[in-house]
Amino acid sequence: MTACKYRHCRSLVRWALVFFTALYWLPSLALATAAGYTEQRQPCADHDPQRRALFGDLHVHTRYSLDASTQGTRTTPEQAYQFARGEAIGIQPWGENGEAARSLQLRRPLDFAMVSDHAELIGEVRMCNTPDIEGYNSWQCLLYRHVPRGAYYLFNYMATMKQSHLGMCGEDGVTCRLAALVPWAEMQTAAEHSYDRSADCRFTTFVGYEWTGMESDSGGNLHRNVVFRNAQVPDLPAGFIDSPSAHLLWQSLDRHCLEADGACDALVIPHNSNLSAGYMFSGELDGGGVMSADYAADRRRFEPLVEIMQHKGASECYFAGAPGSDELCAFEQLPKDNIAGYDAPPGKDTGFVRQVLTDGLALEQTLGINPYQLGVIASTDTHLGTPGAAEEDRFLGHGGAGVPAGGEIPPGLPDKLEYNPGGLAVVWAEENSRDSIFAALRRREAYATSGPRISSRFFAGWNFPEDLCASPDRIARAYADGVPMGGELVGRGDTVPGFLVVASKDPGTADAPGMPLQRLQVIKGWIDERGQSRHRVFDVAGKADNGASVDLDTCEPRGEGAAQLCAVWRDEDFKPDQRAYYYTRVVENPSCRWSQRQCVAAGVDCAVPETVIEGYSGCCAAEHRPVIQERAWSSPIWYSPADG
DSSP states (O other): OTTSOHHHHHHHHHHHHHHHHHHHHGGGOOOOGGGTOSSOOOOOSOOOTTOEEEEEEEEEOOTTSHHHHTTTOOOOHHHHHHHHTTOOEEEEEEOTTSOEEEEEOOSSOOSEEEEOOBSTTHHHHHHHHOTTSTTTTSHHHHHHHHSHHHHHHHHHIIIIISOOOOGGGOGGGHHHHHHHHHHHHHHHHHHHHHSOOSTTOOOEEEEEEEEOOEETTTTEEOOEEEEESSSOOOSSOOOTTTSOSHHHHHHHHIIIIITSSSSOOEEEEEBOGGGBTTOTTOSBOTTSSBOOHHHHHHHHHHOOEEEEEETTEEOSOOOOOOTTSOGGGGTTOOSOSBSSOOSOOOOTTSSOHHHHHHHHHHHHHHHSSOTTOOEEEEOOOBSSSOTTOOOGGGOOOOOTTSOOOSSSOOSSOSSOTTOOOOOEEEEEESSSSHHHHHHHHHTTOEEEESSSOOEEEEEEESOOOTTGGGOTTHHHHHHHHEEETTOEEEOOTTOOOEEEEEEEOOOBOSSSBOOOEEEEEEEEEEEOTTSOEEEEEEEEEEOTTSOOEEOTTTOOEESOOBSEEEEEEOOTTOOTTSOEEEEEEEEEOOEEOHHHHHHHHTTOOTTSGGGOOTTOGGGGSTTOOOEEOOEEEEOOEEEEOTTO
């Protein structure tokens, strides 16, 4: 491989992948382009024009991510997809015989998933793990194999702070780019092999990766996940080393995907804006400067969504603890505003999505286009190769920035108190196929959950009757007379729009029933007459004081809740000449957080010091949050005046 020219080797790997993929699938494929597909597959037998909720995870790291591999993760992309389909896999630490000390399995398989390994260092990781290729015996790879945490900091420093490959990569990083061809091809092959192209449409995969940028002075997170629509993808992923700004990433995708021959298409999903120190959505150009209309248009075109929750916290809204503020914003809020670990507390302008959405309305007033017209999803950001592992009672930690378990199982709690199991991405799609799911992501008919499989629908329209919730065809009527989540509603004179808000509890499983719903909320954001950002939360169904609670000594839930909530809501303060956005928040009854569950299982009683055994001091820490209320967030609906 290393003896041939870079471009030649790249072509060989790519064409080999295409050939063997075609050889594997062509005998059973039907041409389905007439059905609106951008690739060959059999049409799905289960096709619902009113769309159905599909649950997935678009943020998954395997052995090819540096931070995962230096913590002992051996999960391959293929094994990650096996896990997503419901199979059990082994989890580090690993014994001398190659057996895993732990295993994990989902209670229910996912509908879709994407491996999103860090683009910047996949070549280096393969080089340091493959004895027969150039660079294996370099001092950098010796450090990687013998002092993995040291290699983690060195490699990441060079990639994110210096935008540079290491010395063993040769001139212009060519040796590491050659090494990256193989894992990139493996990711594509695993996605292809696990994608159900039959009429059953049981499981969908996407080819993608993570672009891992950082703002150097503040340590602000700029990370983004790139999702490709189908199997037509660039020869190599564009990482932060070669495309060291969001706009350069979009340009690379334009050049090597959207403008290339074929059906290549892609979208970009920023994540962890809560840790961006305000730089993810600064309101300026990358690196500073007044935002232009062209930049805003590019951003809106490439980034229709934002990841509102994952392992490293929730990014919905900031909670300062002030009286009268939205107390539900405190949910999984991290104590810092950056990913580098600098001691800087979060603030309302850190990058929380609710404020970002309102900033978008203000930018639209000056630019004529809203660069932050963002739908929402969630995912796990697992570094164990375990997509969808968001269950509180089965949490083993996710690695990455959390507690490593490469050498041994850490005593006590398996992760830092501030981290959580992550969430799930949900789309409303006609069928479980790449094209249908990607189209839902593109039009923002998507929502996020903090882990449960809550069903959430949200529509806005001009003719919704008050009794629409009681109608058996309410969804068909909502589509016919309105727009769904992610959509835009244009004013009709002084007419006040109606909003159909529907949610159903997670049905759960026999051994883990779903939690009842407590309340259903609509959150409105707008810019007032003085140019100030405004937000307001409305309870539209259910109630906060429904009497539900949880016994912290046993984690048994108490009280009643709702299996389904529905409302037709109208904004009494609606102003037809005022731009606004609306999104929903579905809130479950209280339950025990993962950390409290493990404290209870270990018999910890903070009043009895001898029960606080090694590794469980966090159970009694002031920052421990024993109770959570799991939830779902819809993508917004935007209202604009008729003359806008």
